[in-house]
Amino acid sequence: MAAQNKCVFLDRDGVLNEDCPDYLYKLEELVIPEGVAEALRILKDAGYLLIVITNQAGIAKGLYTADNVYAIHEAMQEVSDNALDDLYFSPYHPAYSGNSLSRKPGSLLIEKAMAKYAIDPAQSWMIGDRDRDREAGKNVGLKTVHIIPNAEESTGDYAAVNLLEAARLILQQ
Secondary structure (H helix, E strand, C coil): CCCCECEEEECCECCCECCCCCCCCCHHHCCCCCCHHHHHHHHHHCCCEEEEEEECHHHHCCCCCHHHHHHHHHHHHHHCCCCCCEEEEECCCHHHHCCCCCCCCCCHHHHHHHHHHCECHHHCEEEECCHHHHHHHHHCCCEEEEECCCHHHCCCCEEECCHHHHHHHHHHC
16 A cells, blocks of 8 residues: 655654753653643644654653653643654663664654654755754654754755744744
């Protein structure tokens, strides 16, 4: 079967929630910026699958467990009316667990999701705030949006100050 679904792949920290100086794994530290739920809703209404692709090196470092990652994900689902279709995370860190192709900028997790959901890369996007997010998306032919306060410093195909602006930009293409 030919790939036919369109998808927006989303980095988590710095895109769906405010990035913490350390690792985000406590629910009480979760801050979901204004506009995130609306952004997810308008992308969903436009027919996009929404899949989170996130590095969670704190697991390899022994700071928290996969259960903490799922708990944060559930909280995001609650504020977005379950808009997120799936969550893929890499629990590895090169210095603690060795290298892994699942860790961005590796694209293994995106490739797995593309196969599972028959996603067409030509109609799909990766939104992230780090170079490694965009590299992972580029590796599989996705268009990229860089979440960055200053668009002039962007290394993505497009730049936006937040997820809501990114969502509107995608819908204009």
